[in-house]
Amino acid sequence: LAKTTQPISMDSYEGQEVNITCSHNNIATNDYITWYQQFPSQGPRFIIQGYKTKVTNEVASLFIPADRKSSTLSLPRVSLSDTAVYYCLVPTGELTGGGNKLTFGTGTQLKVEL
Amino acid sequence: DVKVTQSSRYLVKRTGEKVFLECVQDMDHENMFWYRQDPGLGLRLIYFSYDVKMKEKGDIPEGYSVSREKKERFSLILESASTNQTSMYLCASSFASRIGGKETQYFGPGTRLLVL
Numbered sequence: 350l351a352k353t354t355q356p357i358s359m360d361s362y363e364g365q366e367v368n369i370t371c372s373h374n375n376i377a378t379n380d381y382i383t384w385y386q387q388f389p390s391q392g393p394r395f396i397i398q399g400y401k402t403k404v405t406n407e408v409a410s411l412f413i414p415a416d417r418k419s420s421t422l423s424l425p426r427v428s429l430s431d432t433a434v435y436y437c438l439v440p441t442g443e444l445t446g447g448g449n450k451l452t453f454g455t456g457t458q459l460k461v462e463l
Numbered sequence: 464d465v466k467v468t469q470s471s472r473y474l475v476k477r478t479g480e481k482v483f484l485e486c487v488q489d490m491d492h493e494n495m496f497w498y499r500q501d502p503g504l505g506l507r508l509i510y511f512s513y514d515v516k517m518k519e520k521g522d523i524p525e526g527y528s529v530s531r532e533k534k535e536r537f538s539l540i541l542e543s544a545s546t547n548q549t550s551m552y553l554c555a556s557s558f559a560s561r562i563g564g565k566e567t568q569y570f571g572p573g574t575r576l577l578v579l
Contacts, residue, residue, distance in 0.1 A: 381565050381566075383566075383567070383568075385568075390572070390573070391570075391572055391573070392467070392553050392555070392570025392571050392572055393506070393553075393568075393570050394569075394570065395567045395568070395569075398567070436505060436506065438568075451508070452508075452522075453498075453505050453506040453507070453508075454505060455503075455504070455505045456505045456506075
């Protein structure tokens with residue numbers, strides 16, 4: 350059974366770099382790994398997406414090793430407003446109609462303090 | 464700006480009632496999804512649809528059905544609500560040539576359903 354696991358929670362302080370890892374032992378051979386951020390009483394929103402190696406955008410970096418069995422979201426210099434739950438979303442199997450089944454990780458509650 | 468709206472933010476129903484949760488997106492997306500979110504379990508896919516009148520089961524379809532008669536609207540139906548269906552329900556939509564490709568899912572604000 351495909352499992353996509355993340356640490357339940359992480360604590361950090363403002364200005365620090367935070368790395369959250371998602372382990373996906375049964376990832377499909379192709380297709381993208383995506384990370385989402387969720388604030389209370391809101392739906393998740395897209396942060397970053399990648400297929401392999403490293404991707405960087407204005408808010409985060411994503412590191413994906415060659416075997417693609419894990420991925421690490423890196424948030425540089427976090428602030429209080431980064432306190433949220435972070436989810437990875439990975440392809441974990443093929444659909445009969447084409448495309449890939451997607452599975453969310455269990456989510457990581459990041460708490461940033463002063 | 465993509466907008467995904469859900470018909471209710473909060474809903475209270477009784478056991479055995481038929482419950483309809485509506486989701487509408489305004490970006491002409493082919494794909495639409497229904498998830499439920501529970502503490503400690505993250506988001507779990509109930510059903511998704513990649514075209515009008517097309518649907519596929521997700522990880523936990525039991526006790527649910529869906530309807531997609533128009534491209535912009537995806538409905539989740541609880542035929543006979545039970546207390547274990549008390550949860551947060553999230554709808555999402557995406558544009559992708561195939562699910563799992565380079566796509567971004569856009570989520571609605573969620574419906575918190577309480578079944579008594």
